[in-house]
Amino acid sequence: MTTELVVLDMAGTTVADDGLVVRAFTAAIGAVGVSEKDDRYEGMLKYVVDTMGQSKITVFRALLDDETQAQQANAAFEGAYGDLVRGGACTPIDGAEDVIRGLRKNGVKVAFTTGFAPATQLAILDALGWRDLADLALAPGDGVRGRPFPDLVLTAALRLEVTDVRRIAVVGDTASDVLCGRRAGASVVAGVLTGAGRREDLLEATHVLDSVRELPAVLGENR
The missing domain is CATH 1.10.150 (DNA polymerase; domain 1)
Structure with missing residues (x-):
């Protein structure tokens, strides 16, 4: 799919x-x-x-x-x-920007989500020059609950007019990210090992990746 x-x-x-x-x-x-x-x-x-x-x-x-x-x-x-x-203590995961640009070039919409407040999310995006990198950036608030509730994923699906939740892929480094994606009905719920989560924390994921750089290959297999 x-x-x-x-x-x-x-x-x-x-x-x-x-x-x-x-x-x-x-x-x-x-x-x-x-x-x-x-x-x-x-x-x-x-x-x-x-x-x-x-x-x-x-x-x-x-x-x-x-x-x-x-x-x-x-x-x-x-x-x-x-x-x-x-202060400059914010750096991208190696290859993440290329993955996002490649997804969008291929017609896939991309949404950033976070557990931080909206102002902090924007500070990160501004520090990296990523304000326009994704189609949407969402943070908890204004009736949108944070993880592990499915709200962030489902809100992104609504705003970006996704036709079917099974056509969504969710990627995160924690058990809360994985649970959020599962609850939202996404077909691909990938855990990555570049953050706080260990492999044993991500057992509910459909895929466990060393990095987000491996995501395009997973999506290619899912077609």
């Missing part, structure tokens, strides 16, 4: 993370009084790593009982991550 839409995660899939999430998390949790020496820090950090790919405000709500603190931590996280990106 010919693929009409490829939905690509950003950090860890098309954009190298290089520890930026952990650095931003440390700043965020410090903003609500939890230092690296705090007994709670290691457990909180583990939860952040285990929930990579999910909406960050949802993660902070799970870590902090107080909604005000969760919002404060989330704002601090997005601010710290954005500063790192604007």
Whole structure:
């Protein structure tokens, strides 16, 4: 079945993370009084790593009982991550841009999705000069739930007028990305090993790839 839409995660899939999430998390949790020496820090950090790919405000709500603190931590996280990106600490996964340009040249639509806030997503796209690289960029908010809910994929399908969810391919580096793609009904749900996810985290994927560079071959087999 010919693929009409490829939905690509950003950090860890098309954009190298290089520890930026952990650095931003440390700043965020410090903003609500939890230092690296705090007994709670290691457990909180583990939860952040285990929930990579999910909406960050949802993660902070799970870590902090107080909604005000969760919002404060989330704002601090997005601010710290954005500063790192604007400071030049953001690089593309090798070959990702060529893959995206090749897909679009062949008539396949491409959507970027993320667990970050819209402003952070735009900061990443601007830092890489990718604002016009894909057909669409989506982030959680305005009634669109983050991963592992299927909303981001289904919203992309609606906005880009996909004829059948089975003609969608979803690519990400975490279990949340994979679950999101499965719940959305995509035929190809590929996990990549360039980010937070290990092979054992991606068992529900239809394919496990060393990198997004291998995606065109998978889509060729799926025709």
